[in-house]
Amino acid sequence: MKASAPGKVILFGEHAVVYGRHAVVTAINLRCYAEALKSSTFRIESPIATTSLDFEKHPYVSYAIKRFMEVKPIDGVKIKIESEIPIASGLGSSAAVTVAVLKALDAEFDAGLSDEELFELARKVELDVQGRGSGTDPFVSTYGGAWLIPERKPLDLGEFRMLIVNSGEESITSEMVAKVARLRDELGDVVERIFDVIDTISLKAFAGEGEISRLMAVNQCMLKAIGVSTKRIDEIVEELEGLGIAAKITGAGGGGSVVGVGSDEALQRAAKLFSGIIVEPEREGARVED
Numbered sequence: 001m002k003a004s005a006p007g008k009v010i011l012f013g014e015h016a017v018v019y020g021r022h023a024v025v026t027a028i029n030l031r032c033y034a035e036a037l038k039s040s041t042f043r044i045e046s047p048i049a050t051t052s053l054d055f056e057k058h059p060y061v062s063y064a065i066k067r068f069m070e071v072k073p074i075d076g077v078k079i080k081i082e083s084e085i086p087i088a089s090g091l092g093s094s095a096a097v098t099v100a101v102l103k104a105l106d107a108e109f110d111a112g113l114s115d116e117e118l119f120e121l122a123r124k125v126e127l128d129v130q131g132r133g134s135g136t137d138p139f140v141s142t143y144g145g146a147w148l149i150p151e152r153k154p155l156d157l158g159e160f161r162m163l164i165v166n167s168g169e170e171s172i173t174s175e176m177v178a179k180v181a182r183l184r185d186e187l188g189d190v191v192e193r194i195f196d197v198i199d200t201i202s203l204k205a206f207a208g209e210g211e212i213s214r215l216m217a218v219n220q221c222m223l224k225a226i227g228v229s230t231k232r233i234d235e236i237v238e239e240l241e242g243l244g245i246a247a248k249i250t251g252a253g254g255g256g257s258v259v260g261v262g263s264d265e266a267l268q269r270a271a272k273l274f275s276g277i278i279v280e281p282e283r284e285g286a287r288v289e290d
């Protein structure tokens with residue numbers, strides 16, 4: 001059976017959400033597809049490599065299979081992955097592949113998992129691989145839609161277009177989360193206060209108070225303050241500002257993508273100049289494909 005799950009954009013609140021603060025996040029119209037076929041051996045085929053269970057090359061898929069086997073023991077499975085979501089780009093490709101694989105396994109082996117059970121398994125996989133995480137990415141990939149986290153209050157973004165510009169540098173979530181944790185150990189309250197500012201930004205954005213572009217600009221400054229921006233990202237953000245687009249890191253940073261908002265005209269122009277893509281909110285979460 002084939003299943004899919006969407007990627008995501010964190011509009012506000014990454015990193016702070018790991019420490020219990022609020023984030024505003026939306027699923028996006030880029031999906032990861034996973035096919036699961038009963039087999040007597042384990043085989044994982046993806047654009048990265050073809051392997052057996054391999055916790056180095058295919059950590060998310062391998063842990064997803066391992067966690068699924070705790071619910072329903074299986075002798076083997078062939079998994080095939082195809083994804084529209086660029087890897088290590090801050091767009092939730094790891095959570096989407098995890099959720100898509102779990103959904104495909106659920107369908108192929110008739111495990112009857114509810115969405116919440118699927119999310120719980122994906123959350124465990126995130127922790128297996130990353131060691132720490134808020135669960136935001138697996139949540140939004142499972143359920144789709146836009147949300148205020150951690151309360152899971154739904155948000156209707158309506159017609160909302162976002163520009164995504166890839167910095168060309170890899171964003172490794174586990175490394176960035178560990179980097180922020182080290183800074184927090186070192187500076188304590190200083191970092192806590194920055195998280196509080198980010199928290200207020202997320203709440204204001206959710207409530208529709210204050211201009212989204214200004215809130216984005218301040219959130220980006222806070223992300224720079226906690227050390228997850230890069231020279232290239234700072235340049236992209238500044239150049240986008242010059243084109244009338246407010247932008248910030250989306251996801252863990254240290255590379256990955258920048259998300260920008262502005263008029264449709266400005267977004268189109270910037271998309272051409274930066275080889276960016278324009279994405280939209282996605283309502284549907286994990287689903288079985290025909």
Ligand code: MEV
Nearest residue numbers: 014015133134135251252
């Ligand atoms: C990664 O997409 C978002 C982070 O806040 C980590 C997490 O929430 O688990 C950096």
